[in-house]
Amino acid sequence: MTQDMTALPLSVHPSGTPAVATAPTAKAPAAAKARKTASHGAHDLNRNRGVDAALWVYILLAYAFVFAPIAASFIFSFNSDRFPSIPLGEISLDWYRAVATDPLVWEGLRNTLFVGVITGVVSTLLGFGAAYTDYRYKFAGKQVYLALALLPPTIPVIIMGLAMLAYLSRVNLSGNALSVIISHVVVCAPFAMAITRLRLSQMDPALEPAAWNLGASEWQTMRHVIIPFCKPAIFGALFITMAVSFDEFAVAWFVSGLNETLPVKVLGFLQGQVSPRINAIGTFVFVTSMTLVILAQLLLSNRDAKFRNTSGE
Amino acid sequence: MKKTHLPGASGAVTRRALLATGAAALAMPMLSRRAFAAPTELTMLAWYGHAEPDIVAEFEAEHNVKFVPKYYTGGDNMLGLISQSPAGTFDVILSDAEYVQALNAAGYVEELDPNDYALSDYxxxxxxxxxxxxxxxxxxLVTRFGFLGVAYNTDALTEAEAASYDVFWDPKLTGKVGHFDWHLPNxxxxxxxxxxxxxxxIDEAGWEAVKEKTMSLRSQIGGFFDYGGTFSSLNDGQMLAFAGIGDWITGVLEKNGAKVRSTIPEQGGLQWSECFSIGKGSQKADLAKKWIQYITSAKGQAKSAQMAAYxxxxxxxxxxxVLQAENPAEAKRQGMxxxxxxxxxxxxxxxxxxxQWPIQQDLETWNDFWSEYKGA
Amino acid sequence: MRSRISLYGLTFSLPLLLWQLLFFVFPLLFLVALSFWTVKNFTMRPDFDTVNWVTIYGRAVFWQAYATTFVMAALAALLTSALAFPAAYAIAFKLSDTARRWAVFLMVIPFFTSYLVRVYSWQIFLSDNGIINVLLGGIGLGPFPMLNTVGATMVGFLTLCFPLVVLLQLFSLAFIDRTLIEAAHNMRCGRLRTVFEVVIPSARVGLSIAALFAFILCFGDFVSPVYLGGGEPTTLSILITDTTKSGQQWPRAAVIALTMIATLLVVAFAAIRFAYKGRSK
Structure with missing residues (x-):
């Protein structure tokens, strides 16, 4: 799925972007010339080696920042000391053992996966619908509709949690995986919508009417024009919403009752005992999801390569 | 986890199909929980640690019970959970003594028969x-308690220095005094x-004195911490002294080799107390009663005194x-x-x-002042 | 044509509407009602009393926390955007396709590790005897107090937002017509000027949305202020927890929450208006 996101620049035809449409005509000859140079490849853009080197260093620093806590968590998960400190204690698998032998952790993991996958799919579907509605239709009360669609993530999670619990328990939906899914979709659908909407705003507004004029029905146009165009965003949305759900602990803490998800368990470890089990769980989940993402990456790039070959690009 | 792979696993195929590819493999050990000869599940609402194996394993084995804990992070948090859950959700409830009356008043707990328990041993x-x-x-029924005083880093302070709350104002501790983030003990x-x-x-004058005294400490404070934050900031020397806690934190750290300890200062210490109740509407009240009998018995009490969490x-x-016989060092350390x-x-x-709750002021008054203090 | 109600249109617009009505608006209305309830002796009871609004709005602590939270979230949004942009820019324009694919892939990984775990891990770096101070000590510097400061909270906010912001920025940069940039260069437009006059305006929607997300996430986050900032200064999320920590004052917490919601609404609409300003939809 990541693959699809990166593939974006390849799949967009330059003239399809609004930027070109608004480009001042005076620049047209230069642009034509530029297009010629650009066809030699992206590296033609690189002119100043000093700046490029600086940017490279910057990228490395950015990734160092992002990965520092992950790496530390990985290292300390093998540390025998209960409280992480330098220098390290002995290498040990105790924390993994503690996690692996805790049936509640396994149950939490199962709940998390179950909730995350369903939340991802439902949120993406709802979000896509809303984004398309915003893109295509103008109607009275649209502002209200958009507010409804985008507002939930702005609610502080702790209050969202209580409001959801109070409400769901009144309609007998609290304390199980379903209640977590319901709340998570509320929070995640706006993310899916924002991502899809961003993609739709890159679509040539003439594309859809053009398809209709060629005799395609609305449904056919959706299926053969819009959905393929949005596919990267749909996968992106699916993936982001799942990730949001996997990581959400506050609302889940309230509504999950006794069916806790893994992040709720981790919150408990953090608040209640500060145990390196946090690191062990983090590392385990990390390695597992890495494996899945790499697999997806390999599968998709394989398919993508085939696609590119056949399309003669 | 016992390595039994169960019949239950095969029945879960459809659900597993919904999960991401790799999840299937993960599902195996998770499902094996069902392999146990279906132990009765007993739900417990408690502070972290009370349903961990070091405490409940023996009882679970004896009665073929499996505790399902929900750990809370504060009394109000507990009340919020109970009030929003259907009656009977929690079989056993552990609560701080202050909240016991609130539980009673709201009708969240069942009446206990004093004859069921070894009260005469108390x-x-x-x-x-x-x-x-x-x-x-x-x-x-009260099951355990502890004292709150001055928690301190033994490298930074001597026991004599820590023998008074005045040490918090010591200039060498500026920015190094931590608060356990709850107004009542502080x-x-x-x-x-x-x-x-x-x-x-305390009357109005006494309350004014408390406010003034507290505010004068503000510039010494390095942070306000929850349970976990208190643990780590004391352990790594981030904070050198702590108000509002006691051996329930430093005892654990000491066991792990950290150089921290608690004193009961000359001005006196406070006492926290934890009590067990049976949740209103519990379908397993009998089993819940057995649990409270167990944990308040001599054997259970010795276990409870040495609970790994605190x-x-x-x-x-x-x-x-029993504790003196089993673990004389710990008995001595805790003064038992x-x-x-x-x-x-x-x-x-x-x-x-x-x-306890303030008697002459509203709880809100204390809490509001605490927020003001933190924001100052 | 555009406004005609059809089965087709409803298929896409209705599901989200229904879901959010049922599971978002109703709980929210309940929250509004809750803010007028009263609390006696740890028990909330339905009521219509403005006491909670009057109490909260009358407290200096609340307004102070409000200002703090707003400024910190705004700062975090700006900081994250500013720090993320060179990275997003470099990934978009300086890397080969393969390298870019991997760069995105790597930036996605943090989503799969818990934010809680990462914040916990930062404690190990930032504490007085932590990794950074040990390293600095090796070259005779420090120790510098870092944990339990606003700076540490910012590190937490960056941890929370940075990958998302980079991806969103990248997403919008990817759509900029490269020929436009080449054109600018050929017109002897300097590198920096090109970035500010061509790249950033073209990517404005994405950049604004990314900053908005960062603001929203930081405004409501309680993990970084508590676990890295040491609970200081008091943010609104901390104030909410405090309010509920004693005496079941959920109605007052609801007042704070509703104020936060209103604020975020205003900010979000302002940001979106800014993002799409002058663009034909």
């Missing part, structure tokens, strides 16, 4: 523990420091004896010996006061 002070009884009826200690005889029963003193005199100056002597000498 020290007399704990047989009629305040809040446990209401109109001559027993609603909860303001109680400030009340004692300000010279109030009864920490929580140690505590127990109110059962016979429990002390026959020696003079033991935990009960401290209480009897009037050095310890119960942590």
């Amino acid at each position: 020290f007399p002070e704990f047989q009629n523990f305040p809040g446990n009884w209401q109109d001559g009826k027993l609603f909860s 303001l109680g200690q400030m009340s004692l420091t300000a010279g109030n005889a009864a920490a929580y029963d 140690p505590a003193i127990v109110p059962n005199a016979k429990g002390w004896e 010996t026959k020696d003079a100056g033991n935990a009960m002597d401290l209480i009897r000498a009037g050095r310890i006061q119960y942590r």
